[in-house]
Amino acid sequence: MESSAAARAGFHPLRVSEVDRLTDDSVAVTFAVPPELHEAYRHLPGQHLALRRTGEQGEEIRRTYSICAPASPAGEPPVLRVGIRLVDGGSFSTYALKELTVGDLVEVMEPRGRFTLAPRPGHFAAVVGGSGITPVLSIAATLLAREPEARFCLIRSDRTAASTMFLDEVADLKDRYPDRFQLITVLSREEQQAGLPSGRLDRERLAGLLPALLPVDSIDGWFLCGPFGLVQGAEQALRGLGVDRARIHQEIFHVDDGSAPAPAPRPTPRRTPP
Numbered sequence: 001m002e003s004s005a006a007a008r009a010g011f012h013p014l015r016v017s018e019v020d021r022l023t024d025d026s027v028a029v030t031f032a033v034p035p036e037l038h039e040a041y042r043h044l045p046g047q048h049l050a051l052r053r054t055g056e057q058g059e060e061i062r063r064t065y066s067i068c069a070p071a072s073p074a075g076e077p078p079v080l081r082v083g084i085r086l087v088d089g090g091s092f093s094t095y096a097l098k099e100l101t102v103g104d105l106v107e108v109m110e111p112r113g114r115f116t117l118a119p120r121p122g123h124f125a126a127v128v129g130g131s132g133i134t135p136v137l138s139i140a141a142t143l144l145a146r147e148p149e150a151r152f153c154l155i156r157s158d159r160t161a162a163s164t165m166f167l168d169e170v171a172d173l174k175d176r177y178p179d180r181f182q183l184i185t186v187l188s189r190e191e192q193q194a195g196l197p198s199g200r201l202d203r204e205r206l207a208g209l210l211p212a213l214l215p216v217d218s219i220d221g222w223f224l225c226g227p228f229g230l231v232q233g234a235e236q237a238l239r240g241l242g243v244d245r246a247r248i249h250q251e252i253f254h255v256d257d258g259s260a261p262a263p264a265p266r267p268t269p270r271r272t273p274p
């Protein structure tokens with residue numbers, strides 16, 4: 001039985017209905033939503049879910065995962081699907097990749113988050129790294145399906161083609177909307193037969209690349225998602241190109257080692273003169 005305290009906090013136990021392997025180190029997990037919870041789990045494209053479990057020592061392990069499925073139109077059941085990438089030694093992602101199976105119950109919080117785009121006419125773009133594709137897949141798929149006057153450019157950075165999440169889903173957007181969906185892929189550890197040379201998608205590279213790919217000034221909204229270093233580099237490149245802060249939306253999944261913001265210097269205590 002669901003406890004009323006859990007339900008008040010927005011958590012409900014949902015049954016896993018599908019676990020699909022995306023790559024060697026990532027899965028897509030779909031939850032069944034009972035009809036009485038359809039409205040509670042209706043999400044905006046780009047929102048995320050908190051998932052919670054109890055660890056071996058009885059501790060609560062709670063992590064956030066973005067919804068990759070497009071937002072369902074009103075009247076249709078919501079599709080709750082998240083993409084989870086394995087983090088070495090990571091407690092929740094290891095459980096999701098190695099243990100979670102169809103039929104399991106998971107505590108799932110109702111959708112939250114402001115990294116969203118309500119479909120409207122315009123030209124939008126995203127810069128994503130690794131699992132940062134997850135919310136942007138929902139944003140782009142919902143936008144292109146619902147708004148014929150919208151265009152979307154996805155610039156994605158991954159290590160190798162084999163480790164790229166949602167390769168087929170993104171290729172499907174390209175097939176369905178050849179005139180409205182533009183895809184640029186950069187692999188950091190592998191050369192591609194066609195496309196851009198390999199390497200990191202850092203601030204300098206983006207500053208040179210973006211104006212060659214897009215009319216940067218007339219993009220209506222930028223969506224940056226992934227590790228802190230990539231999101232920060234993309235934001236700095238865009239700001240350097242004169243993009244207004246109000247047009248830049250960010251979702252940081254993880255602060256990677258070495259790229260965390262330097263802690264603010266401590267104020268030197270004032271000495272009162274003797």
Ligand SMILES: Cc1cc2nc3c(=O)[nH]c(=O)nc-3n(C[C@H](O)[C@H](O)[C@H](O)COP(=O)(O)OP(=O)(O)OC[C@H]3O[C@@H](n4cnc5c(N)ncnc54)[C@H](O)[C@@H]3O)c2cc1C
Pocket residue numbers: 048063064065066067082083084085086087088089090091092093094131134135251252253254
């Ligand atoms: C808003 C938001 C949305 C997110 N959406 C997704 C998503 O759609 N898909 C997804 O796979 N993840 C997503 N994440 C990241 C996710 O919440 C977890 O942080 C991640 O799965 C690691 O959890 P863990 O319990 O396996 O690792 P932990 O046990 O928390 O961490 C183990 C070690 O790995 C490091 N670490 C933690 N997270 C990462 C990471 N992402 N990459 C590399 N090292 C890491 C930690 O610093 C620690 O040293 C999102 C995070 C946020 C804040």
